[in-house]
Amino acid sequence: xTYDVKCWECGxxxxxxxxxxxxxxGGLLDLEMNLTELNDLTPYDLRKRPIGVWRYAxxxxxxxxxxxxxxxxGTPLYNCRSLASVVGLNRIWxxxxxxxxxxxxxxxGMTVGVTRALEIGAxxxxxxxxxxxxxxxxxxxxxxxxxxxxxxxxxxxxAGKLAQAVFFGAKVIAIDGNFDDALRIVRELAAxxxxxxxxxxxxxxxxxxxxxxxxxxxxxxxxxxxxxxLPVGNAGNIWSVYKGLAELNRIGWIAKIxxxxxxxASGSMPIVDAFNAGKSDFTPIEKPETVATAIRxxxxxxxxxxxxxxxxxxxxxxxxxxxxxxxxxxILGRSEGIGVEPASAASVAGMIKLVQxxxxxxxxxxxxxxxxxxxxxxxxxxxxxxxxxxxHADFESVKKAVVPHER
Ligand SMILES: *Cc1c(COP(=O)(O)O)cnc(C)c1O
Ligand SMILES: [Zn+2]
Numbered sequence: 001x002t003y004d005v006k007c008w009e010c011g012x013x014x015x016x017x018x019x020x021x022x023x024x025x026g027g028l029l030d031l032e033m034n035l036t037e038l039n040d041l042t043p044y045d046l047r048k049r050p051i052g053v054w055r056y057a058x059x060x061x062x063x064x065x066x067x068x069x070x071x072x073x074g075t076p077l078y079n080c081r082s083l084a085s086v087v088g089l090n091r092i093w094x095x096x097x098x099x100x101x102x103x104x105x106x107x108x109g110m111t112v113g114v115t116r117a118l119e120i121g122a123x124x125x126x127x128x129x130x131x132x133x134x135x136x137x138x139x140x141x142x143x144x145x146x147x148x149x150x151x152x153x154x155x156x157x158x159a160g161k162l163a164q165a166v167f168f169g170a171k172v173i174a175i176d177g178n179f180d181d182a183l184r185i186v187r188e189l190a191a192x193x194x195x196x197x198x199x200x201x202x203x204x205x206x207x208x209x210x211x212x213x214x215x216x217x218x219x220x221x222x223x224x225x226x227x228x229x230l231p232v233g234n235a236g237n238i239w240s241v242y243k244g245l246a247e248l249n250r251i252g253w254i255a256k257i258x259x260x261x262x263x264x265a266s267g268s269m270p271i272v273d274a275f276n277a278g279k280s281d282f283t284p285i286e287k288p289e290t291v292a293t294a295i296r297x298x299x300x301x302x303x304x305x306x307x308x309x310x311x312x313x314x315x316x317x318x319x320x321x322x323x324x325x326x327x328x329x330x331i332l333g334r335s336e337g338i339g340v341e342p343a344s345a346a347s348v349a350g351m352i353k354l355v356q357x358x359x360x361x362x363x364x365x366x367x368x369x370x371x372x373x374x375x376x377x378x379x380x381x382x383x384x385x386x387x388x389x390x391x392h393a394d395f396e397s398v399k400k401a402v403v404p405h406e407r
Contacts, residue, residue: 003033003061005203008305017120018193020201028302029203030243031061035251043222043253050074051218053108053211059247061207062115068144072107073211075099077219077367082335087352091365093225094332094348095216098340098373102164104294105212105237105371106136112208113198114140122196123147126189128182129199130233130294131161132372137198138168149195151175151182158293158341158377178288180299200236201301209237210244216367217245217254225258227315227360230369231346232262232271233295235306237371242309258367259315262306263350265290266319268298271306275317280307291322291380294343294372316359320349326384328352332370339374347371 005014009027021028041058049055052074057064076096084092097105114137117125125141126149127133134150134157141148150165154174165172175182183199190197200206217224224245232238241260248254264272268288274281285298300306310317320328322342329345331352332338340348347368354360374381391397399406 001033001035001037001058001061003031005029006032018190018196020187020190020197028201028305031203031207033059033061033247035247038251043218046218051215053111053208056211056214059207059210059214060112061204062112062119066115066119067111068114068118068140069111070101070107070139070143072100072111073215075215077216078336078338080336080338083332083348086331086335087355088362089355089360089366090363092351093216093220093365093367094336094338095212095367095369096338096340097212097369097371098344102132102136102139103160103373103376104132104136105209105369106132107140108211109200109205109208109236109240110136110140110198113202113205114144114146116204117146117196117198118144120196124149124195125198126150126186126195127198128152128179128186129157129165130179130296131157132294132376133199134170134172135161135164135168138165138170141170142168147171149173151186153178153182156293156296159379160373160376179297180284183301199301200234206236206240206243209240210247212237212369213241213244214248217248222254224254224256225367226364227259227261227366228369229261229263229347229351229366231292231295231343231350231371232264232306232317233297233300233343235262235271235300235302237369238262238309239302239305241369242305242313257313260309260313261315261350261354262310262317263346264317264319265292265295265325265346266321268296269319270298270300271303272317272319274303274307275310280304280311282307290325292325292342292346293377294341295346316354318350318353320346320353324349324353326380329374333374338370340370341372341374341376342380344370344372
């Protein structure tokens with residue numbers, strides 16, 4: 001599809017592919033798609049192809065013939081009956097993004113972003129990351145044959161994510177600073193053309209990520225849910241979900257847009273603070289803290305877009321404590337067999353909280369997007385269950401441990 005890259009604030013058209021913000025006002029960029037080109041397309045045309053990001057190629061800003069793909073998207077939408085009865089709702093679905101090739105939704109944005117990098121002739125790609133962006137970019141760069149550099153906050157990246165970035169051959173650079181510092185530095189490297197930036201401030205990333213909204217609607221046979229709940233870190237994903245839904249609504253494929261709920265950790269909640277104050281912009285938080293490292297972000301790049309997504313859909317933003325996040329992670333795992341990392345569990349924790357406060361009604365049809373796989377962060381799981389002490393290696397000892405009350 002053809003499109004214009006435009007400043008989201010002042011509307012200026014931007015043509016330099018290395019710019020990640022408006023040269024006039026500094027605003028965020030966004031792709032305005034020429035949706036009239038899809039006038040003859042129907043959902044049935046798309047369904048001839050396997051579900052996944054590239055089923056929706058007509059909605060994407062890159063040429064499918066160039067696609068760098070490792071079969072991203074097409075993740076399960078689980079109908080969670082046990083979770084629903086624990087939580088007290090009639091219908092809950094979990095969109096399990098942990099089933100993507102590198103274990104998080106970031107792959108949806110990367111397949112499009114790295115394809116774009118090749119289309120403009122970039123040789124080096126890079127990002128700042130709390131972990132999953134670097135894991136994903138490293139894999140797609142490997143597939144594309146591009147050099148890859150990732151800048152991470154030292155000591156604050158989950159083991160699984162770090163292992164992936166190293167494994168796929170990225171140049172991994174740890175800094176004495178947090179994510180917000182890392183992003184500032186890579187943006188400068190990108191501005192000076194040392195690399196092509198693939199953080200979600202790159203407006204091509206949300207184009208891939210919006211396919212999660214397409215899939216949810218597709219998997220529910222175009223009966224849209226009442227709410228979609230997801231965690232918010234840099235806020236690229238919540239914007240992507242909104243953009244995808246808004247596009248489907250504009251071309252008449254869905255009649256209403258679900259309320260979008262953004263969930264943050266209480267130690268890292270600039271968007272929730274702004275929402276509670278009724279503001280359309282947010283105040284950054286200096287030292288964000290949470291076990292959910294993927295949303296440990298004090299200065300969300302796309303924060304203003306997140307607030308628009310929330311206000312336009314009459315949704316809300318809600319904060320949850322680390323304790324609530326870890327409880328929700330366990331509830332989801334033990335009621336449904338779905339393993340997610342802490343940031344992903346934030347969506348479930350936020351939903352539980354809103355059911356308790358009465359904001360979400362019992363009859364609402366709710367989809368929680370669970371963004372990443374439990375294997376990303378094994379340490380957090382093992383830490384909360386303590387050390388497993390070995391016992392004697394004989395039948396009787398092990399039997400006593402397995403069925404303590406049987407003789
Ligand atoms: C990146 C990430 C998030 C946050 O997404 P944003 O687009 O930055 O808001 C949440 N959960 C997981 C697992 C992630 O990898
Ligand atoms: Zn502008």
